Amino acid sequence: MLRYTFCILASFLFCGAAFGQAIVLKDGTRVPDTEFTMDGDKIVRTLKIAGSSATTVLPWQNVAYLDWPEPPELLEAKSLMAQAKADEALAMLKKSLDFFQKFEKIEGNWYQQVFFAYVETLSQAGKFEDTIKLLPLLRTLPLTAAQKMTLRIIQLDIDRQTSTEYTSIMAEAEGILADTDDSAVGASIWIIIADIHAKKKEWEKALMAYLRIPVFYGTQMQRVPDAELKAGQMLVKMKRYEDAQAIFSRIADSYKGSAIADTAAKEKAAINGMKNEPEEEPEAPAQKS
Structure with missing residues (x-):
C-alpha cells in the first residue's frame, strides 16, 4: 500500500x-x-x-x-502599480514583452496579452507620448470585449489631455459609467472625470472624484496611489493645507521608495506648517436701489 x-x-x-x-x-x-x-x-x-x-x-x-501558463508578470505589474512603482512595473512588462514578441508567430504565446497590459500600464503611469505611439499597433490586434472597453478608456484619457471639449468627454465618461458595474472601468473613468474637473479649476469636484477611487474602488489598488496624490494637490488648491499635509505624509509613508512618495514629500515640504484657511464666502448679490 x-x-x-x-x-x-x-x-x-x-x-x-x-x-x-x-x-x-x-x-x-x-x-x-x-x-x-x-x-x-x-x-x-x-x-x-x-x-x-x-x-x-x-x-x-x-x-x-x-x-506556457499565464505569465506572473501580469499580476506582479499590478502589484507594483499598487505600490506606486510604475517604472518597475513597466520594466517587468517590457522584459516579458520582448520575450514573447520573439514567439509572436508561435501558438500558445502571450504576446498580445502582455502587449496590451504594457500599453495600459503606460497610460495609467501617465506616459502620454509612449501610449500614443503604441495605440495604432494595439488597434490592429484582435481584442476581447473587455480589452476594447479598456482601449476606449485609454483613448478617452488621451482626448482629455489633448482637447478642451470637456462637455462631450464628460458625457461619454458618464455614459460608460452608466453601462457598467465593472470596478476597473469605474476607477478608470472617475480618474478621467476628476482630471477634467481639475483642468476646469473645479477643485472641490475634482477632490471628491479623486477620493472615490480609494473609497469605492479600493480593489483597484493600482489606481489608488495616483488618486490619493491628486486629492492632496486639490486640497492645496482649496487652501486646506493641514488636510493636504496629512495626505502627503500618509502617501510618503505608504509608498516608500516610489516616485509618488518623493513627490508627496516635496508637496508637503512646500506647505509644511501652513494652516487651513477659512473658505471664502461667496459675494452677496448687489441690492437694487
Whole structure:
C-alpha cells in the first residue's frame, strides 16, 4: 500500500513538472524554460549530461507551440502599480514583452496579452507620448470585449489631455459609467472625470472624484496611489493645507521608495506648517436701489 501511494505521488509530481513553462517541439520533445535562453533571436538549449553541459541552437522551424501558463508578470505589474512603482512595473512588462514578441508567430504565446497590459500600464503611469505611439499597433490586434472597453478608456484619457471639449468627454465618461458595474472601468473613468474637473479649476469636484477611487474602488489598488496624490494637490488648491499635509505624509509613508512618495514629500515640504484657511464666502448679490 505504501509503495502504491508513493507511485501515485511520484506520478503526480512528474505530471506537475511536465506542465510547467516549456517549448514543445514538433517531435513532441518538451524543452522547459530552465533548459533554454534567448540569444538575440536564437533559442539556445543547454543540456547537462554526466556533470558536463552542452549547448545547441534550436531551429525555429522545429518549434510546435509554447506550453506556457499565464505569465506572473501580469499580476506582479499590478502589484507594483499598487505600490506606486510604475517604472518597475513597466520594466517587468517590457522584459516579458520582448520575450514573447520573439514567439509572436508561435501558438500558445502571450504576446498580445502582455502587449496590451504594457500599453495600459503606460497610460495609467501617465506616459502620454509612449501610449500614443503604441495605440495604432494595439488597434490592429484582435481584442476581447473587455480589452476594447479598456482601449476606449485609454483613448478617452488621451482626448482629455489633448482637447478642451470637456462637455462631450464628460458625457461619454458618464455614459460608460452608466453601462457598467465593472470596478476597473469605474476607477478608470472617475480618474478621467476628476482630471477634467481639475483642468476646469473645479477643485472641490475634482477632490471628491479623486477620493472615490480609494473609497469605492479600493480593489483597484493600482489606481489608488495616483488618486490619493491628486486629492492632496486639490486640497492645496482649496487652501486646506493641514488636510493636504496629512495626505502627503500618509502617501510618503505608504509608498516608500516610489516616485509618488518623493513627490508627496516635496508637496508637503512646500506647505509644511501652513494652516487651513477659512473658505471664502461667496459675494452677496448687489441690492437694487
